[in-house]
Amino acid sequence: MPLGKRTLWAREPAVGDSLAFERSLWGQGYRLVAGTDEAGRGPLAGPVVAACVILPRQCEAGIFKDSKQLTPERRLELVGRLRALPGASWGLGVVSAAEIDRINILQAALLAMKKAVQDLAGLSGGLLPDYLLVDGKFTVALPLPQQALIRGDSRSASIAAASVVAKVRRDEIMAELHQQYPQYNFQQHKGYGTAEHRLLLQAHGPCPEHRHSFKPVRLAIAAATDGRTGEDPR
Structure with a gap:
């Protein structure tokens, strides 16, 4: 699987507004703007898990932050709020430790994000997002407009929400593996x-x-x- 293509943002949205990228894209006519991020690149065990999240336009800016800055309790609370948010949706992608060993952790993270986008599309009747914001340096191997954002989980609410969902799901998986x-x-x-x-x-x-x-x-x-x-x- 080749690396996703790196892209550049022609005009940087306003600093300090976590929905600035989303608002800019909505203003350009993109209706379904999604953010994707992963959890679990660094551990010695377990899968890498990614989420892809679409936030509604009425979402309050600043609710979602990089999952690494939040307590486990706060992450669970935010997932609950996301579930209750009208118009919000998400998908998940999981890549196993064995697959990480086979293709390396960078490719596994990109693959997990690709799976998360596809899972979101599957839950919405096969409809891919109109535009995808991706945390990191690379986009994912999918035929849709997208932008890679370094430190995206601190710059985009959609990516931050994805980081929270991915972290919560990965923690659940590790709790299951603890039983085994x-x-x-x-x-x-x-x-x-x-x-x-x-x-x-x-x-x-x-x-x-x-x-x-x-x-x-x-x-x-x-x-x-x-x-x-x-x-x-x-």
Whole structure:
């Protein structure tokens, strides 16, 4: 899967208005403006999850912020508000740890966002957004007008909302994986490379939900292999 094409914004909307990009596009005649973002690029385990969100024009600017700036409780509250917001809709995309290992994390993140857009389209009878705002440097491989926004989750309400939805769904998945693999305490650290997680990874070795292409996991695999063969890992 090739990288999405990077695009440039011809005229930067007003700073400080989280709906400025959306309003500019609405003013140009784009009716369904969506934002997409992912959660889970950095963890050592679990999937990368993306969301694609369409906000209604009457949405209050400033409600949604980058999910990393919010507590878990606040994220859940915002998802509840999004569900209750007339005209709001979203889709989700999930790419597994095994697929991340196969295609690399950047391509996996782009693929998750593509799946989220397609999921949103499926929920709306196959209708793709008129315009897509994408967090990051690259757009996704879909035939629709789109713009990549660096730090988009702090500049666009649609992208910020997508970051919240994606983070909440990924946390739910990691809680489910905790039930399957309780020895790693996924529910606590969500697969991120905390000191606790690294110690548990060393103690138990990786499970199928770990990203074997990530260096700490590779080192744990090597250490376990050396231990079985009696070799000195140094």
